[in-house]
Amino acid sequence: MIRVLIADDHPVVRQGLRTFLGLQDDLDVVGEAADGAEAVALVESLAPDVLLLDLKMPVLDGLGTLLRLEEHGLSPRVLVLTSVGDREDVAPAMRAGASGFLYKDVDPAALVQAIRAVHGGQVLLAPEAAEAMLSVPAPAPAPAAGRYVAPLTDRELEVLTLIASGRSNREIARELAVAEKTVKTHVSNVLMKLGVQDRTQAALYAVRHGLA
CATH class of the missing domain: 1.10.10.10 (Winged helix-like DNA-binding domain superfamily/Winged helix DNA-binding domain)
Structure with a gap:
């Protein structure tokens, strides 16, 4: 079973994802977080395989969550699932350790395949996200x-x-x-x-x- 944690500040979105993902034989939704700080705490206590992460959340946003996970040495595979269309969000999220970047209009079956793919070690991007990532200048190398x-x-x-x-x-x-x-x-x-x-x-x- 692939253990999945959902982090999104909208209860309806969390419930919808939990209901749909729960129908899959190989997915187990182990918890839900309403903000980034709660997501980090649940990753630490529940050790999910995959974290579905919204970028726009209170207390600690998605990017902050990715950075906090790295600081704490926590390493679930992170699949960003967001409604944000900002091209500038893609590259920072991927540089911070996300394994995939999808938008919430993704086909449900494609979302399931994406969860399986990132759990298997692949990097997966929505076509628009891939184009955006390649067009955003990277920061100067350290x-x-x-x-x-x-x-x-x-x-x-x-x-x-x-x-x-x-x-x-x-x-x-x-x-x-x-x-x-x-x-x-x-x-x-x-x-x-x-x-x-x-x-x-x-x-x-x-x-x-x-x-x-």
């Missing part, structure tokens, strides 16, 4: 940002930053003055070394490490 998790070559690092800027293989090839086939090889190596499945997850890595 002095220690050069310590990369993966041993990328200088060329692979160039390719990664271009992936994060939304460039296609053809555009990367033109930018670097190399053959498109060579770019495909570099992209494959980057994905393998980062341990990610696709370009979106690679772009997230770049954003989180101040490379984009």
Whole structure:
């Protein structure tokens, strides 16, 4: 069973999610939080696998909740589920440790699949959120940002930053003055070394490490 905690300040939303998710054989809603501070406390006491997190909440908002979870060493997979359409909210949430970002108009079946996906270690973004994340400038890298998790070559690092800027293989090839086939090889190596499945997850890595 995948243990799910719902954090949303609207009781109707929480009840609706609990009722729907409770119909799934592999999901167990273990609790509800009406604000971010309560969500952090319940994560600590209930140890859910996945936290469904709204961004706009009283006491402690969604971003503050993500940061507080990190401070406390708590590491549920966090799937942001919000009605906020602000493009600027996506990148900060992903950099703060969210594993996915969806909007509340998502199809219910797609939400269930998203919960399963983030629980399985995948990074998942609504198409609008992915586009927004790649278009929002990342903050300047910290002095220690050069310590990369993966041993990328200088060329692979160039390719990664271009992936994060939304460039296609053809555009990367033109930018670097190399053959498109060579770019495909570099992209494959980057994905393998980062341990990610696709370009979106690679772009997230770049954003989180101040490379984009």
